[in-house]
Amino acid sequence: MPTLRAFLLRVLIWLPICFAAWYFSSILYTPVLAALSGVMLTSTLSNVFERIVADGNQLVILTHIRVLSELQGVAAQGELSFEINPLKYGYGIALYTALLLATPMADSTKAFNWLLGVTLLTLAQCAGIAAEAIKIVAFQLGPEATAQLAFPGWALEALALSYQVGYLIVPPVLPALIWLWQAREVLATMTGWQAPAQNAQG
Numbered sequence: 001m002p003t004l005r006a007f008l009l010r011v012l013i014w015l016p017i018c019f020a021a022w023y024f025s026s027i028l029y030t031p032v033l034a035a036l037s038g039v040m041l042t043s044t045l046s047n048v049f050e051r052i053v054a055d056g057n058q059l060v061i062l063t064h065i066r067v068l069s070e071l072q073g074v075a076a077q078g079e080l081s082f083e084i085n086p087l088k089y090g091y092g093i094a095l096y097t098a099l100l101l102a103t104p105m106a107d108s109t110k111a112f113n114w115l116l117g118v119t120l121l122t123l124a125q126c127a128g129i130a131a132e133a134i135k136i137v138a139f140q141l142g143p144e145a146t147a148q149l150a151f152p153g154w155a156l157e158a159l160a161l162s163y164q165v166g167y168l169i170v171p172p173v174l175p176a177l178i179w180l181w182q183a184r185e186v187l188a189t190m191t192g193w194q195a196p197a198q199n200a201q202g
Helices: 004-044 092-101 107-139 143-149 153-182 184-191
Strands: 049-055 058-071 074-084
Touching (some): 049 107, 058 143, 092 107, 092 153, 107 143, 107 153
16 A cells, blocks of 8 residues: 555646646536536526526626617617636646545546546536626626626625635635545555544443
8 A cells, every 4th residue: 555655746746637638628628517507507597697608618608688888889789798717616626636546546446436526526616607607797797787686685795705615615625525535544544544443332
């Protein structure tokens, strides 16, 4: 069984490889994110969001919010759209993959764990995208857009908090938690740690 130091060295080797693979393959993964996050938004706020489409590495959020504009002196009316970069919510997949590849376990177990972990991280990534889309409508597109959401004050506060958690905490922390749960026995062996025995019941 490799030592903890050997494991950490393997993680350092795998990290740049996994990040490069994740970044250059992200354009293939963006349509999946568009579909899943689109379902999250349109199923809960169908009066505000129309759909999400992939545009390279970016996501274009199409809304039902009507806006007036003037082009060359001619007034026009259209529906508002904006872009979101999904990569800032998804880099945890590369981190998680590097941790798992460096962990000594059977290939079949590793493959199953990876599929489960990536599924959970993808859902978390889509939740972060959805939270940012709602946050943009609520706070950045003017009072008309905010009114269309019809959120009470406490819901706006909760939205701001969920956006911060989804952006700052979930991407780096959730991959480590998933890996710790999946590799707990291997990690205990590498570190020599054993759970304290329970006292015998009289």
